[in-house]
Amino acid sequence: MANQKSFLSNKLATELVLRAMRPEDSDAVARIYLESRQHHFSWVKHPKLADFVTDSHGERVMVAVFGNEIVGFASLSEWDHFLHLLFVKEGWQGYGIGARLLEWARQAVNEPLELKVVVANLDAQRFYDREGFVPVRKSQLARPQNVTYRDGRK
Structure with a gap:
């Protein structure tokens, strides 16, 4: 298991792509947001798939893609240098995806x-x-x- 995780970590380090979210990514990103909130945010009552569009409105969204799969995203409010959302798909935590998205956000702002x-x-x-x-x-x-x-x- 440790060797498998190490192998995947190495592949992700070289093959993970960060790019601006496209309209066709919206459903995959919204699903990551919804599933994470359902599993880990007990205080959110009745989360919906449509919440992502509302919660990220006006923000710059970057997706992390491995192969053809979106495995994480970050939503940045640039005017106030505020990282509003950073989510990694269930089962993909611990591979450095969040750190890569965070580095993007750091570089996107001056403050x-x-x-x-x-x-x-x-x-x-x-x-x-x-x-x-x-x-x-x-x-x-x-x-x-x-x-x-x-x-x-x-």
């Missing part, structure tokens, strides 16, 4: 990138900590509570 993470999402917090982000605010009143992170590398 330090900011993002929010729900307090209960410990995996996301560990990921952003590893990637050099630092917590700058905690919103106690938001439901669910969240932490704002800022890129400590810029």
